[in-house]
Amino acid sequence: MMEQQTIWHRLLMIDRRILYLILFVNIIIFLLIPVKVPTVTSPPVRKFYDTIEQLQPGDIVMVSSNWSAGTIGENRPQLEAVIRHLMRKKVRFTVISFDPQARDISFRFISRVTQEGGYQYGKDWAHFGFLPALVAGIKGMVKDIPATIKQDIKGTPIAQLPVMQGVKTLADYKMVIDITPAGTVAAWIAYRPKDLIVLFCPTSVMAAEAYTFLDSGQVAGMLTGAIGAQEYEQLLQQEGLGTPFAKAISFSHALIILFIILGNIALFMSRRAQGG
Amino acid sequence: MEWWQNFLPLNYERVGVWASVICTFAIYSILYRENPFYRFFEHLFIGLGAGYSLGPVLTEALYRCWYLPLWKEGYWAWAPVVPFGLYLYFIYSERYGWMSRLVIGLLIGANAGLFFQEFASRQLPQLNSTLSKPLWITSENFDITDGQVLKWVPLVLNNWIFIIFLLAVLTYFTFSFEHRGPVKRVATVGRWFLMIGLGAMFGNTVMARMALLIGRIHYLLSNWLGIPVGGG
Numbered sequence: 378m379m380e381q382q383t384i385w386h387r388l389l390m391i392d393r394r395i396l397y398l399i400l401f402v403n404i405i406i407f408l409l410i411p412v413k414v415p416t417v418t419s420p421p422v423r424k425f426y427d428t429i430e431q432l433q434p435g436d437i438v439m440v441s442s443n444w445s446a447g448t449i450g451e452n453r454p455q456l457e458a459v460i461r462h463l464m465r466k467k468v469r470f471t472v473i474s475f476d477p478q479a480r481d482i483s484f485r486f487i488s489r490v491t492q493e494g495g496y497q498y499g500k501d502w503a504h505f506g507f508l509p510a511l512v513a514g515i516k517g518m519v520k521d522i523p524a525t526i527k528q529d530i531k532g533t534p535i536a537q538l539p540v541m542q543g544v545k546t547l548a549d550y551k552m553v554i555d556i557t558p559a560g561t562v563a564a565w566i567a568y569r570p571k572d573l574i575v576l577f578c579p580t581s582v583m584a585a586e587a588y589t590f591l592d593s594g595q596v597a598g599m600l601t602g603a604i605g606a607q608e609y610e611q612l613l614q615q616e617g618l619g620t621p622f623a624k625a626i627s628f629s630h631a632l633i634i635l636f637i638i639l640g641n642i643a644l645f646m647s648r649r650a651q652g653g
Numbered sequence: 654m655e656w657w658q659n660f661l662p663l664n665y666e667r668v669g670v671w672a673s674v675i676c677t678f679a680i681y682s683i684l685y686r687e688n689p690f691y692r693f694f695e696h697l698f699i700g701l702g703a704g705y706s707l708g709p710v711l712t713e714a715l716y717r718c719w720y721l722p723l724w725k726e727g728y729w730a731w732a733p734v735v736p737f738g739l740y741l742y743f744i745y746s747e748r749y750g751w752m753s754r755l756v757i758g759l760l761i762g763a764n765a766g767l768f769f770q771e772f773a774s775r776q777l778p779q780l781n782s783t784l785s786k787p788l789w790i791t792s793e794n795f796d797i798t799d800g801q802v803l804k805w806v807p808l809v810l811n812n813w814i815f816i817i818f819l820l821a822v823l824t825y826f827t828f829s830f831e832h833r834g835p836v837k838r839v840a841t842v843g844r845w846f847l848m849i850g851l852g853a854m855f856g857n858t859v860m861a862r863m864a865l866l867i868g869r870i871h872y873l874l875s876n877w878l879g880i881p882v883g884g885g
Contacts, residue, residue: 580861
């Protein structure tokens, strides 16, 4: 009886730093080992994929990338998967950031992915840089993009970019894909041209609130964090960062649930042993 | 030998990687215990973030949106915009504080005006979607010419759940009269439904935080130690 009480008591007294260490090791293991985790594609991800599949070569898409280093674990897999799909469909795209840090980080990652896919800057895609005012920026682009943006991230006037041939306003775009940890999608929904389709890549924290937009059709599809990116990569049949990240997330959650169960059992048993 | 050359900070790129690795370890050292190393890098991070954001604001906001139209395109009407915006800093002056209120008033007015458009574009489609949800399987609501009525059952069931949750939660947020009898019971159910929603949001938050940690560990493994992870 005494020995059992000691075990439960010791379990309760485990230093939280040891639990952190176990969690770190768990993540490293499941990032590295090639274990396949079967997943089901959720309807929002399927809709996201199907909407992009409907694009025709030469169509133009706006990617609104508003994330910075703080949410790289969730938004980078989304961004890279989306860009790969756009390149596969041979559509043109332009990128804009309403966050100063997002400008450089999105330019760097998209430059790398587009180089792999043979996309040429200026001809197939362009980065409009950072625009300080979200609502004013969107409203300006609805009327006249070259007058609102003026020049791209490299200082080239927008109107001179080959990718912008035949594009004057946001109404000339087929869709906007908002990759963001902030509330930018509401502004896109509110101020976009009526026929511009909105696709949404939020961080997991924001996803629950976005289901109302999905339900009403204001958002055509959604990738929820790294898990959404993984499901999307499965549809694309191209493994990116989402797959190992989602695997590590799944096993970390399993570990945390195990810790919670063990902690509760230990608490219950130690109280019982003390006659409480 | 080649691995060591790629690993050590022998060029600018590797110095950058090592610097970010040191920052990462410094920030995560708080998990061990409170320490000055963590505090220093926390302040460094906040300062860098603020300083970094200032650059794009100067080059892309002031230069692109104000300087270029003013000096290159001759839009002289833009000239008073920035000085007027600077009135905001009179908030620190007791004597001229009223001048900052001019800017604040303009901002509030503009945002209030924009809100009308935002409300109509954002909320009305949601109201329309809610009110037009089909709750019965009829030929008017669904295509049942193939005789397969059952395939629409999950959708109708989902709509019922949506409407029940909505009404229960709205009842909970009705403050015009005291909740008594059946209304109180519906409001209690609404509160439980809210808890389910908040629980889902919290679960997603845990997932998000875990993804951020994984992103950082991925950086240490791939960029610092050179171990390939995934196809990214």
